[in-house]
Amino acid sequence: MRRIVLVIGLLLGLALTVERSVLAQPTNDYTLEAVVTGFQRPIEFIQAPDDTGRFFVVEQRGVIHIFQDGEVLSTPFLNIMDRVTVLNNYDERGLLGMALHPDFTENGYFYLNYTRQKDSATIIARYQVSDDDPNVADPDSEYVLLTVAQPYDNHNGGQLAFGPDGYLYIGLGDGGSAGDPLNNGQNPRTLLGSILRIDPVSREPYTIPEDNPFVDGVDGAPEVWAYGLRNPWRFSFDIETNDLYIADVGQNKYEEINFVEAGTAGGLNFGWNVYEASHPYRGDLIGGATMPVAEYDHSKGCSVTGGYVYRGETMPDLDGYYLYGDYCQGTVWWLKRNEEGRWETALLFDTDMQISAFAQDLSGEIYILDYRGGIYQIVPE
DSSP states (O other): BBOOOOHHHHHHHHEEEEEOOOOOOOOSSSEEEEOOOOOOOEEEEEEEESSSOEEEEEEEETTTEEETTTEEESSSSOTTTBBBOOOOOOOOOSSEEEEEEETTTHOOEEEEEEEEEETOOEEEEEEEEESOOTTTTEEEEEEEEEEEOOOOSSSOOOOEEOTTTSEEEEOOOOOOSSSTTTOOOHHHTTTTTEEEEEEEETSSSSSSOTTOTTSSSSSSSSSEEEEOOOOEEEEEEOTOOOEEEEEEEESSSEEEEEOOOTTTTSOHHHHHEETTTTTSSSSSSSSOOOOOHHHHHHSSOEEEEEEEEEOOOSSSTTOOEEEEEEEEEEEEEEEEEEETTTTEEEEEEOSSOEEEEEOTTTTSSEEEEETTTTTEEEEEE
């Protein structure tokens, strides 16, 4: 199933032709093993941080299921279809993200990112597991932390993740339409086109971390940690190094992967809508923009889906490799920085899936979610 074809090397954001790899190539063949199928538009697969073996399966329509011991429990964990945008045949709105509180096993708190049914505004809300059944959440426990108006019906972002610093990171797209007509990407005073960073743990609804780049609110919104993004569709922290990888869906020519090394201060500008990936898109060029470490054009796909750095045990030759894919083509690539500091990326394998998301379990193994309903684990062939 696997084909290794070196396609892009990036150094300081500039595309290079790589004639010789100095990085050890993955040596095994890989395949996909079905874990469970039958869902409607799955977009997340999250393992509970306990010894139950439970996984939460998030469906875009507004339902969360529990998968445990090879079966999907008959009663959904949560159903909020009455508050989530009713989806069209193709729709970027809906229930788009879930993150478990760092102390989930003690307090039962979790956070959701969804678009509201009445006006498609983005809602960031906290929920809690019910008192009498750990496999059922209380829909009446909703506590809204943040509401963000959406000017159009697409580019909603949706990712939620607690970082290694204990803060909640929130991905928001530029507000939609085409080409960012409101110039939200280059405006850190709006929450759109950004990754937000808040502390929902210390005090309700949340506080602003003291080291956020615009904490004083003068040059940007206090919640904004990074900006210049079009539609970040999945970001993740390497569970070993704490480095951050951000996949940003492009306009009509290029898809990109951005990298933030652990310990980097906030305030990075990833360039949209002045740049699409590393290429000029609109307006006067700007200095100081952070260029992607990998990109591909639309001859290879049309919508990037961000993944995870592999840290499992079943495929040791992939240790430290970031895996990502394309929703339209079903392609899966790897990405890693070599000993010379140059980024290398190559095709890992092709699928016939609409890759809506990747997932990572507590042991570091990686899964692929097919938007048509299935969840699959990457395993040695």
